Amino acid sequence: MAAKIETVEELETKLQEDLAWRKKEMLSIKMMADKGDANENILLRSGIAMLCAHFEGFVKFASNCYVKYVSAQKINSCFLKDNFMAFSLTNAIRQCSNTEKISVYQKVIDKVREIYDAPFCEKRDVISTHSNPSSTELKEIVASIGLETDIFDLKVNYIDSNLLNNRHKVVHGERYPIDKEDFRKTFEVIMELIEQYECLIVQAAEEKKFMKESND
Numbered sequence: 001m002a003a004k005i006e007t008v009e010e011l012e013t014k015l016q017e018d019l020a021w022r023k024k025e026m027l028s029i030k031m032m033a034d035k036g037d038a039n040e041n042i043l044l045r046s047g048i049a050m051l052c053a054h055f056e057g058f059v060k061f062a063s064n065c066y067v068k069y070v071s072a073q074k075i076n077s078c079f080l081k082d083n084f085m086a087f088s089l090t091n092a093i094r095q096c097s098n099t100e101k102i103s104v105y106q107k108v109i110d111k112v113r114e115i116y117d118a119p120f121c122e123k124r125d126v127i128s129t130h131s132n133p134s135s136t137e138l139k140e141i142v143a144s145i146g147l148e149t150d151i152f153d154l155k156v157n158y159i160d161s162n163l164l165n166n167r168h169k170v171v172h173g174e175r176y177p178i179d180k181e182d183f184r185k186t187f188e189v190i191m192e193l194i195e196q197y198e199c200l201i202v203q204a205a206e207e208k209k210f211m212k213e214s215n216d
Contacts, residue, residue: 004072051190052164064125077117079211084210087122133164135159
């Protein structure tokens with residue numbers, strides 16, 4: 001994802017293109033599973049893993065696109081929400097974790113001074129789900145890009161108890177059958193969540209929710 005994302009329109013296009021191929025794959029495996037042939041159980045098991053992978057993949061992709069969009073605006077870090085400065089300070093702060101040397105702590109202060117009045121610039125993919133799109137991890141991702149939403153809170157029990165539980169059993173090699181109705185429900189929930197997350201990201205860009213409040 002090296003290309004710059006300079007406008008809201010480019011951001012929206014990027015997200016829609018990514019959603020399109022994910023939806024196509026998810027719809028295809030759902031259609032095959034709905035046929036109810038002899039391979040149904042195999043399709044349902046592989047399908048649940050794919051649904052979870054696309055859910056995780058899109059949240060990570062969309063979140064990183066949002067950070068890249070903010071970076072392309074070339075706004076000084078002092079005007080952005082503090083989470084963006086935190087991205088720039090990650091390496092410096094990490095170096096402090098195993099030392100008590102004041103000289104190392106000083107480097108963090110120096111880095112803050114360096115980036116405070118400089119445009120925020122982040123070319124890396126800084127968001128990861130750590131291969132575990134639990135409700136806790138999802139909340140951390142949303143917070144790390146400076147947004148607030150209840151879309152995951154409304155599905156927290158389903159995400160943790162159904163989606164992840166089924167996914168973990170399948171990918172860890174357990175002989176665990178997936179109920180067809182449970183698969184269909186998972187499909188519907190994930191489709192709803194990724195579409196809502198796309199809207200959240202685009203709206204945040206349109207409304208400049210990456211900026212600090214004027215009274216900060």
